[in-house]
Amino acid sequence: MTKGPDSTSAPTEDQSEPRPHYHGHRERLRERFRKSGGESLADYELLELLLFRAMPRRDVKPIAKNLLARFGSFAEVIAARPERLMEIDGLGEAAITEFKIVEAAARRLAKSTIESRQSLSSFSAVIDYCRIAMGFLDREEFRILFLDRKNGLIADEVQGIGTVDHAPVYPREIIRRALELGACAIILVHNHPSGDPTPSKEDVQITQQIVALGKAMQISVHDHLIIGKQGHASLKSLQLI
Incomplete structure (x- = not known):
């Protein structure tokens, strides 16, 4: 007896299509x-x-x-x-x-670490946060950490975003913003997308301008950190400020 066309079961999906590798x-x-x-x-x-x-x-x-x-x-x-x-x-x-x-x-996790401290006494925590926030960017970014009298973090703001080797920096605007926030001290931070955190002559000059303006307004510049992919440089540690 000849079987009808509907007597043969249809192939399952596994039988008709090979499994992905x-x-x-x-x-x-x-x-x-x-x-x-x-x-x-x-x-x-x-x-x-x-x-x-x-x-x-x-x-x-x-x-x-x-x-x-x-x-x-x-x-x-x-x-x-x-x-x-x-x-x-x-x-x-x-x-x-x-x-x-x-x-x-x-970024939020790293920032919460420094925000939860009564003061920014942990230098390594600040470095870790800055590396996460900007160490792997492909454009230069300049940010400022604004601190109160006890070195507690008031605000963390990006002041300028630029190209692969330059970000605009306006010293008077930085000090004006510090006064607006009631900050007593600041930490300057920017990244070098090249990966090399060695400070340039321009980095040192602009830092010294900000230090001079801040001193006149009783605002201390604690440090200027330069963040690279593999490390960082501190102008304070290098005795450049």
Whole structure:
């Protein structure tokens, strides 16, 4: 007896489509993270974990490795400007949003460490915060930490954003803002996107101008920190102010 056309069962999805080569990879990577934390994972694997949420049905390992090839490290990927991240093939707004959430969370966590202290007596905490906030930026940024009489943090403000090797600095505006906030002291901070924190002649000159203006208004300049990817320089420690 000949079987009718409906007597043969239709093939299942698993029989008709081969499993992706990365099948199960996501859960294995998540399990490694749950057991051992982020320290056990390579930079590209941490990026994969973030990309999983934005790209639920795609092999994201090649994208993670392309990001590292372009920017250099996990931190530099997270800190990269959205317009530069968009240059990576396959990376969309959802993934970039995940990166920016992580960047914002890292900054807030580091900032809360220095805000929660009665005073900025921990130099290492200040350095850690500044490195997270601006150490991996691809443009120069100049910020000021405004302090009260007990060296407590009143405000942390970006005074200027510039190019790869210059950010506008206006000494009189810095002192005027300190007076507005009732600050008794300030810490100047800027980054060198080149990675080398060595102060330039211009860095020293502008710092000395701010010190002189501040002294006239009884506002102390505690330090000028220059932040690089691999380290920092303190003009006070270098006896340049």
